[in-house]
Amino acid sequence: MSSSSIALRELQRDLENKANDLSKLQKDIAKNHQVRKKYTIQLGENELVLKELDLLKEDANVYKLIGPVLVKQDLAEANANVRKRIEYISAELKRLDGSLQDLEEKQHSKREAILKVQQRIQSHQAGKAKA
Amino acid sequence: MGKPEVKGTVTPLSSMFPPEEVQKAAKLVEEKLSEKRNEMSQLKEFIADNTSLINLVQKLPDELHHDIMVPFGKAAFFPGRLIHTNEFLVLLGESYYADRTAKQTVDILKRRGKSLMSKVDALKAEMQDLKAEASFFDSTASEVAEDLVEIREYEEDNSNQSESQSGPTELESPTLAETDHKMDSKMGASKDDEYARLMSRLEELEKEELAAENGEIDEDEDEDEDEDANATETDGDENELTEAAFHRKKDEGYSSLDHGQRFSESQPTRQLQQSKGKEAMREEISNKYNHQDLTNQFSCTGLTAEPLTKGEMSCGRIIHQDKMLNPSVNASVPSENVSLNQNIHDSSRNEKPVQTSKSKFDSSKAFTGSIVEHTENLEKKTPGQNTTPSESSGSKPSKPVSRFKMQRK
Numbered sequence: 001m002s003s004s005s006i007a008l009r010e011l012q013r014d015l016e017n018k019a020n021d022l023s024k025l026q027k028d029i030a031k032n033h034q035v036r037k038k039y040t041i042q043l044g045e046n047e048l049v050l051k052e053l054d055l056l057k058e059d060a061n062v063y064k065l066i067g068p069v070l071v072k073q074d075l076a077e078a079n080a081n082v083r084k085r086i087e088y089i090s091a092e093l094k095r096l097d098g099s100l101q102d103l104e105e106k107q108h109s110k111r112e113a114i115l116k117v118q119q120r121i122q123s124h125q126a127g128k129a130k131a
Numbered sequence: 132m133g134k135p136e137v138k139g140t141v142t143p144l145s146s147m148f149p150p151e152e153v154q155k156a157a158k159l160v161e162e163k164l165s166e167k168r169n170e171m172s173q174l175k176e177f178i179a180d181n182t183s184l185i186n187l188v189q190k191l192p193d194e195l196h197h198d199i200m201v202p203f204g205k206a207a208f209f210p211g212r213l214i215h216t217n218e219f220l221v222l223l224g225e226s227y228y229a230d231r232t233a234k235q236t237v238d239i240l241k242r243r244g245k246s247l248m249s250k251v252d253a254l255k256a257e258m259q260d261l262k263a264e265a266s267f268f269d270s271t272a273s274e275v276a277e278d279l280v281e282i283r284e285y286e287e288d289n290s291n292q293s294e295s296q297s298g299p300t301e302l303e304s305p306t307l308a309e310t311d312h313k314m315d316s317k318m319g320a321s322k323d324d325e326y327a328r329l330m331s332r333l334e335e336l337e338k339e340e341l342a343a344e345n346g347e348i349d350e351d352e353d354e355d356e357d358e359d360a361n362a363t364e365t366d367g368d369e370n371e372l373t374e375a376a377f378h379r380k381k382d383e384g385y386s387s388l389d390h391g392q393r394f395s396e397s398q399p400t401r402q403l404q405q406s407k408g409k410e411a412m413r414e415e416i417s418n419k420y421n422h423q424d425l426t427n428q429f430s431c432t433g434l435t436a437e438p439l440t441k442g443e444m445s446c447g448r449i450i451h452q453d454k455m456l457n458p459s460v461n462a463s464v465p466s467e468n469v470s471l472n473q474n475i476h477d478s479s480r481n482e483k484p485v486q487t488s489k490s491k492f493d494s495s496k497a498f499t500g501s502i503v504e505h506t507e508n509l510e511k512k513t514p515g516q517n518t519t520p521s522e523s524s525g526s527k528p529s530k531p532v533s534r535f536k537m538q539r540k
Contacts, residue, residue: 042225045224045225046224046225048223048224048246049223049224049225049227052223052224052229052239052242053223053227053229056229060229060230060231061229061230062227062228062229062230063220063227063228063229063230064226064227064228065226065227065228066226070220070228078227082225082227085225
């Protein structure tokens with residue numbers, strides 16, 4: 001009987017650990033979502049900038065705000081920079097998507113493991129009640 | 132006339148949709164709705180600011196310079212002048228600025244306003260959906276509160292089809308009488324379910340009768356159809372690949388290939404209409420293989436990138452032939468023997484050019500391993516076409532196709 005109660009305690013500890021892991025995973029997923037949101041907004045803004053830059057004439061003055069300094073930039077240079085930034089952001093988004101999928105899979109498997117442990121606990125308790 | 136047994140369940144709505152959960156769901160929807168409302172108000176503010184800014188920018192260049200009170204620090208102003216009234220440094224986004232005139236600035240601002248409006252429209256659509264959800268929850272909550280009950284009646288299937296056919300009509304009258312509550316929509320759904328079930332059963336029985344008439348053919352053909360249906364999708368892909376390769380090869384003057392290609396694409400979908408189509412196909416295929424021999428010789432001498440595509444083409448053709456052979460193998464019933472013999476002749480005729488072309492394929496080193504396997508299968512088929520039981524040969528066709536895919540990948 002004591003052995004079964006010890007086993008029960010072990011199972012419950014196992015359950016706690018798994019629950020902690022699951023909550024960690026969920027936090028990671030939430031962070032992932034946030035960062036993704038930020039990146040999507042930035043991507044949208046950059047695309048807007050690109051559109052406006054395309055409408056500018058060749059000799060128009062373009063400035064970039066770097067800290068407290070407004071620096072004059074070449075239109076071609078600004079175009080190139082914005083395009084590179086757009087590429088970088090889209091690559092980051094793809095990477096985040098991949099990691100998000102991984103995290104979700106892990107979360108799924110953790111949930112299943114937790115269910116199994118819970119079932120075992122239930123069967124243990126049912127066995128104890130019978131005995 | 133025995134009545135079919137009628138089972139029924141009476142479930143109070145409150146058990147199906149427990150009231151607390153319905154209220155929770157309604158609250159969640161309400162929260163989302165309020166969030167959307169906040170966003171909407173924010174966007175409207177932006178739009179208002181934008182329009183006032185447009186007005187200001189349009190007014191400024193009316194004067195050469197404006198006398199204004201300039202803000203200085205947190206709590207001071209001093210009198211000053213606003214000059215260069217037509218030059219604006221506009222923020223394009225992501226810390227990029229541009230020098231623009233008043234008109235150009237107004238254009239930029241108008242474009243921003245348009246994007247804001249589109250966002251507002253999207254938000255409105257979302258809010259409408261949420262409102263619909265909320266109203267649904269409210270109605271179910273009220274129904275639960277009124278203690279409405281859902282009534283469902285089931286019917287056991289008896290051996291007599293006719294009885295069960297009349298079943299739904301018999302059920303309809305008592306159930307209509309029973310429902311005092313306004314559960315008509317739900318009962319209608321269960322009636323439709325029963326009807327659908329009955330119709331599907333009828334179709335199954337019809338199919339079984341047809342199968343009993345035709346004997347083995349139908350079953351085999353059904354098997355084949357299933358396999359072919361599964362493989363036709365992938366076959367379609369291969370056909371697309373081969374068609375692309377064919378289009379490239381058009382310059383070399385093999386336009387007949389294209390016609391055969393399209394004809395062969397339509398083939399897999401009509402497996403049952405076999406005899407005439409098959410013969411024509413066989414001839415086309417033999418022509419194609421002759422052509423392909425020449426093209427492969429070209430590939431040997433010439434570009435290295437080509438053999439891959441041509442190998443794919445050959446794969447596509449071989450798989451086609453495979454399919455054409457299968458039904459002929461499986462249809463061993465007397466009613467189809469005449470056309471069968473013709474097909475067997477054609478297939479034996481065609482296999483020879485296939486095999487010779489394959490030896491040439493080997494020389495081009497495109498698909499050595501896979502082609503060897505394929506010839507084995509074909510050789511096994513030729514002796515066993517008349518006598519092999521349908522099942523064993525039925526299992527074969529799936530293998531070469533899948534092995535092909537594995538080889539190719």
